[in-house]
Amino acid sequence: MKKDERLEKIRHSASHVLAMAVLEMFPEAKLGTGPAIDNGFYYDFELPRPLIPDDLPILQKKMTTIKQAKIPFEHYTEKIDDAIKFYEKIDQAYKLELIKDLKEKGEKEVSFYKNGDAFVDVCAGPHVEHTGEIGAFKLTKIAGSYWRGDAENTMLTRIYGLGFENDKDLRKYEKFLEEAKKRDHREIGKKMDLFSFHEEGAGFPFWHKNGMIVRNELIDYWREIHKRENYEEISTPIILNEQLWHQSGHWDNYKENMYFTQIDEQNFAVKPMNCPGGMLVYKEKSHSYRELPLRAGELGLVHRHELSGVLHGLFRVRAFTQDDAHIFCTEEQMEDEILGVVNLIDEVYSKFGFPYHIELSTRPAKSIGSEEMWELAEKTLLNVLKKSGRDYQINEGDGAFYGPKLDFHIKDCLNRTWQCATVQLDFSMPMRFELEYTGADGEKHRPVMLHRVIFGSIERFIGILIEHTEGLLPFWLAPVQAVLVPVNDAQMKYAEEIMEKMKKENMRVEIWTPENSLGKRIRQAEINRIPQILIIGDKEVENNSLTIRKPKEKQQENMGANDYIKKITEKINKRES
RNA sequence: GCCAGCAUAGCUCAGUGGUAGAGCAUCCGCCUUGUAAGCGGCAGGUCCUCGGUUCGAAUCCGAGUGCUGGCUCCA
Numbered sequence: 001m002k003k004d005e006r007l008e009k010i011r012h013s014a015s016h017v018l019a020m021a022v023l024e025m026f027p028e029a030k031l032g033t034g035p036a037i038d039n040g041f042y043y044d045f046e047l048p049r050p051l052i053p054d055d056l057p058i059l060q061k062k063m064t065t066i067k068q069a070k071i072p073f074e075h076y077t078e079k080i081d082d083a084i085k086f087y088e089k090i091d092q093a094y095k096l097e098l099i100k101d102l103k104e105k106g107e108k109e110v111s112f113y114k115n116g117d118a119f120v121d122v123c124a125g126p127h128v129e130h131t132g133e134i135g136a137f138k139l140t141k142i143a144g145s146y147w148r149g150d151a152e153n154t155m156l157t158r159i160y161g162l163g164f165e166n167d168k169d170l171r172k173y174e175k176f177l178e179e180a181k182k183r184d185h186r187e188i189g190k191k192m193d194l195f196s197f198h199e200e201g202a203g204f205p206f207w208h209k210n211g212m213i214v215r216n217e218l219i220d221y222w223r224e225i226h227k228r229e230n231y232e233e234i235s236t237p238i239i240l241n242e243q244l245w246h247q248s249g250h251w252d253n254y255k256e257n258m259y260f261t262q263i264d265e266q267n268f269a270v271k272p273m274n275c276p277g278g279m280l281v282y283k284e285k286s287h288s289y290r291e292l293p294l295r296a297g298e299l300g301l302v303h304r305h306e307l308s309g310v311l312h313g314l315f316r317v318r319a320f321t322q323d324d325a326h327i328f329c330t331e332e333q334m335e336d337e338i339l340g341v342v343n344l345i346d347e348v349y350s351k352f353g354f355p356y357h358i359e360l361s362t363r364p365a366k367s368i369g370s371e372e373m374w375e376l377a378e379k380t381l382l383n384v385l386k387k388s389g390r391d392y393q394i395n396e397g398d399g400a401f402y403g404p405k406l407d408f409h410i411k412d413c414l415n416r417t418w419q420c421a422t423v424q425l426d427f428s429m430p431m432r433f434e435l436e437y438t439g440a441d442g443e444k445h446r447p448v449m450l451h452r453v454i455f456g457s458i459e460r461f462i463g464i465l466i467e468h469t470e471g472l473l474p475f476w477l478a479p480v481q482a483v484l485v486p487v488n489d490a491q492m493k494y495a496e497e498i499m500e501k502m503k504k505e506n507m508r509v510e511i512w513t514p515e516n517s518l519g520k521r522i523r524q525a526e527i528n529r530i531p532q533i534l535i536i537g538d539k540e541v542e543n544n545s546l547t548i549r550k551p552k553e554k555q556q557e558n559m560g561a562n563d564y565i566k567k568i569t570e571k572i573n574k575r576e577s
Numbered sequence: 578g579c580c581a582g583c584a585u586a587g588c589u590c591a592g593u594g595g596u597a598g599a600g601c602a603u604c605c606g607c608c609u610u611g612u613a614a615g616c617g618g619c620a621g622g623u624c625c626u627c628g629g630u631u632c633g634a635a636u637c638c639g640a641g642u643g644c645u646g647g648c649u650c651c652a
Contacts, residue, residue, distance in 0.1 A: 042647095050580080050581070051580095051581075052581080052582085053581085053582070140646095141581090141582095141646060141647070142580085142581055142582085142646090142647085143580065143581070143646065143647030143648065144579060144580020144581065144647065144648055145579095145580080145647070145648045145649090146579075146580095146648055146649060149648075149649070150649080151578080151579070151648080151649045151650085155579055155580050155648075156580090156648095157580070157581085158580085158647070158648075160646095160647080190588080191588095197643090197644090198643095199625080199642065199643050199644090202642085202643065202644090257650090257651090302652085304651080304652085306650075306651070307578050307579090307649080307650065307651095308578070308643090309578065309579070309580095309647090309648085309649085309650095310578090310649085310650065310651075311644085312645095315652095316650095316651070316652085317652090320652065322652065398651095407652090418651095418652080419651070419652060420652065421652090422652070453652070455652090456652040457652045459652085460652060461652090485611095485612085487609085487610065487611055487612095488609045488610055488611095489609065489610095490609085514609055514610060515609095516610085516614090516615085517608090517609090517610055517614080517615055518610055518611060518612065519610085519611090519612065519613060519614065519615085520610095520613080520614050520615080521612095521613095522612050522613060523612095523613035523614055524613085524614090525613090526613060527613080533612085535611070535612065537611055538611095539611085547611085547612085549612060556612070
């Protein structure tokens with residue numbers, strides 16, 4: 001048997017044992033579902049009282065007792081109507097609902113797993129032989145979760161547990177969680193003095209000088225590659241008349257996420273997206289087919305009223321800057337244009353070494369435009385994916401309300417994925433705004449519109465970048481690129497000369513004078529994630545050299561000062577890490 | 578928004594009905610240092626906010642705000 005299958009069985013079986021423990025504690029508990037997940041398992045319950053953290057060790061202990069009892073997992077099947085009767089009798093409404101759904105789908109029989117007289121659960125399995133084989137487990141957290149993931153339904157109590165084959169694997173995973181926590185961009189952001197959040201504006205990041213350096217460097221890079229790809233850059237207002245949002249469809253489809261205000265007794269909305277503004281710019285003049293594709297970039301600050309519970313550092317905010325662009329083109333051009341964007345995204349992500357995957361998101365429940373338009377748009381995106389030869393997943397019903405999209409998801413240090421780049425194909429907005437261009441035939445035609453971002457949100461991208469690098473940003477992004485650390489006052493003059501030379505090369509460099517011990521200054525420089533720590537003692541002054549301590553590699557290297565400056569400047573200019 | 582938890586000095590945290598504490602950082606001295614914390618001292622608090630219980634509340638109760646972990650949602 002494959003290891004993954006075995007682990008899945010262990011975890012899923014552990015979830016059954018958790019349910020047994022919970023039923024022992026609360027015989028009246030109603031059972032939801034309890035699958036195996038990435039690092040363990042969970043089970044959902046409706047309980048007579050809220051669970052508190054102190055309950056977890058009690059349940060954990062009960063599970064251990066059940067494990068030691070080695071109760072066998074017995075599999076059997078039952079006619080579906082008998083199963084329904086059974087669950088009606090024992091009053092388990094959620095299980096009943098699941099079985100009734102199975103019946104509606106035409107199932108005749110259902111599969112059960114039972115553990116002696118202690119527990120029985122409708123379950124496709126498979127399971128381990130007996131409860132003694134559920135491996136090493138640890139209950140970790142209590143959370144709320146809607147029945148069947150629907151916010152309209154009751155909220156059940158979910159208990160999460162880690163589950164592994166043995167103690168060693170469990171400990172290894174716990175170690176990983178600890179290490180991952182050290183990469184938390186919220187912590188590192190504080191240490192590096194990059195940004196802050198304040199009660200006065202939940203979800204609205206404040207950028208400090210160091211954070212602004214990172215942002216501005218990223219933006220410089222962004223401008224450079226977009227200029228190369230023949231993009232124009234525009235900027236549109238943050239607050240626009242409500243009327244515009246009716247026309248764009250945002251009023252009907254996105255109102256819950258928007259902020260509103262009044263000016264001179266007229267209603268205005270704060271933009272949640274940049275596209276309507278971009279379209280007004282397009283409509284300013286008439287366009288020829290010769291101008292297409294027209295690629296208009298915009299670093300647009302958008303505000304979205306996200307639910308309070310979802311805010312999460314820079315990963316999920318209520319105000320963020322999209323590195324947006326709208327591409328207006330002909331239907332013939334659209335596949336090449338999308339492909340161009342896909343390649344640009346790949347170039348940028350490769351530069352930072354980010355792992356990512358692509359999802360194709362299709363028509364959502366709330367949407368505008370005709371069936372044919374959606375079909376053509378989705379087919380076009382599929383064609384591009386095939387042409388590019390990249391793997392992808394389908395994300396049914398997750399498209400924008402105006403069109404389907406390709407989403408690029410980056411993985412963070414905890415293996416959570418975050419949507420960053422997106423390319424959206426839109427036939428609707430050009431229609432709503434009556435966009436036109438004059439074709440070679442002298443007739444008016446309607447352009448196709450692409451919405452796209454590469455970083456997605458500058459904020460989120462920086463957050464992921466921090467976690468990815470543990471704050472040790474590539475030289476070209478580091479707020480302070482190098483710190484000179486003289487051993488004592490005797491080398492100050494030499495240090496100042498070196499600093500002047502480095503500043504001439506536009507490096508961000510500081511001298512940390514010997515007010516504190518050498519050890520302390522080095523420690524501080526490492527905490528601040530300064531990528532180059534340059535030690536200067538009498539030896540270095542004598543040789544006109546520098547000793548470079550590399551935080552990541554934990555080693556040092558002596559190099560001639562001029563050679564070093566030349567080498568590092570080249571790296572920074574090429575944006576090498 | 579929903580479920581649960583948390584909120585004490587700039588930071589990390591201790592204190593759980595009876596005068597508010599530590600380490601680090603800041604500031605002031607001393608130390609002139611060779612690769613992750615040299616030594617001493619001063620100062621720093623509306624114990625998140627509002628209300629209630631109590632002779633007395635940082636501590637107990639209620640509401641609000643923010644944060645954390647989930648759910649739903651999303652760049």
